[in-house]
Amino acid sequence: MPNILEIKGLVASFASDGVRERAIAVNGVDLAIPAGKTVGLVGESGCGKSVTSLSVMGLLADNGRVEAGEALFGGVDLLKLSDRELRKIRGNRISMIFQEPMTSLNPVITVGKQVAEALRLHSGMDRQAAKARTIEIFEKVGIPEPERRYACYPHQLSGGLRQRVMIGMSMVLKPDLLIADEPTTALDVSIEAQILRLMRDLQRESGMSILMITHNLGVVAEICDLVYVMYAGEVVERADVNALFAHCAHPYTRGLMASLPRMTPKGQRLYNIRGTVPNLRAMPSGCRFSPRCEFATERCRVEKPPLADIGGGHLCRCFAPESGEGPMGGVSR
């Protein structure tokens, strides 16, 4: 299957006040999104998952910089485009939605006008046609009473409705790729379930690809086809969603899965990964997870494991990947 987006060797860094050395937030990430599929990018705060997508979209903050790598989108390297060329692609062929729709919407313009404006800007529709199309889109993304909602300001809508407006706006131009960065994290569960279902339905209809950035493994299981797990700026595992949940291989992924309270009865301890995420400026040598890994050996502390295929396209960055029921499976503390 052709890939809609192929990121290769992406390195991104940040400067901060009073520190000469730049912090490397993304360190050589390869990521491919097959056409029509949903790819999950998971990891904890600071692992570089959002920086990866922002780099590709040319939306890094002023103190951020792409150091190396390429991002091929339809044969074009997005990282080499000028701001103007990128702007044409953003919103037109690649759309983004974020965690808090309130911060992405203009508070003093009605939501209907904002969506209609996007339509007119990118497709040259006249005012009336754009309004009619916007109302159609609102209906499609499940906004009740779309005509009335057209004239509402963002603060007059609930969080769920605002996210629907954002999804509507991102869908107007039928993008090839939708990048969704924690789109349901701020929503209540009943609304989260609705939004995830909506995204699946829209994808089925339009055939677009989705890059789903999330920390929630439940959301990954719900919507993704292929999953990348990031830790400390690097991809540590990539697998088909079923393979990942049936037998993940990297000790970090296994630790994450084991620390989820699922059916764990009260009184039984949850597994927890010891220690904390390393500082970007003081990355451990060798495997970056080794200081927190209970299986780390001397070799892990000096030599960096490659992201290797452990069978059937399942990639894992570990010298001793687990398969099947490993020690973590029966772990109690």
Add this chain to the structure above:
Amino acid sequence: MNELLRTERLVKEFPVKGGVVHAVSDVSFSVQEGETLGLVGESGCGKSTLGKLVLDLIPPTSGRVFFEGQDLSQCSGERLRTLRRGMQMIFQDPYASLDPRMSVGRIIMEPLTAHRVGSTRAERKALVCQLMEQVGLRPEFYDRYPHQFSGGQRQRIGIARALTLNPKLIICDEPVSALDVSIQAQILNLLSDLQRDRRLTYLFISHDLNVVRYLSDRVMVMFLGQVCELSPTEALYTAPRHPYTRFLLEAVPQPDPSRRDEARALLTGEVSSPVNPPSGCRFRLRCPYADADCAASHPALRELSPGCFCACHHPLER
């Protein structure tokens, strides 16, 4: 087991332009010593307001709170101060609840000073260091400031401060919602260890149903200020009786991709507003089973089977 906390027909209303927010409406429940009562519901259901009412941080519009058998509204002065030492709170965002200009040691010591525990500063400092160790913070960090800690460590500071006065009851308001999964597990383990070692009682408020299931003995589900269901944890999760409870459970995305194609009933509509809620059952506008009875009268919380309470005219079959 002894009853530690009881509320009687608690009501909290906030007047706003164009109506009244019915934040908490007629809520009665009790918590036994050593128990964890989970409190779940979506935003605006009144769960945090209920937590504040229990702590007497805000006065109820009507109704009463009993702590160790004493009616808080009838207590004042020294007696109220003593009772209050027995109940503490842990907040969602530890950063927002810690004074950035105070060292961690002073933050944890403050309640000791306020309640004049320990006769000398040295004695108090020793107590603080002991507490820091208990919650997994190195006592060497005594002089550091909140911004020098990670989110998980900050939550440990918040927990240490809540423990200083040896409380019996801790209200945990979304204590792990802002934390990453691996850190969340550390804090949940810490909370269960502390409960075991100190015989603590928790009122655990969260929107995360998996977390609540892990920690709670019983769970109370709220919708728009009212209690829908209150049952032992396993009964509630395996055989919910209130339609809202079932919808809520089915909506949680489970970390199991083989279940994604299961037909699930999703709630339609928006989270309703607690301003001028509907007559009768407040869930009826989103409930597929609602009929004329549900609009006519509010269903009372009834005991459907031993220990399982549900407020619905048409409870689900087991």
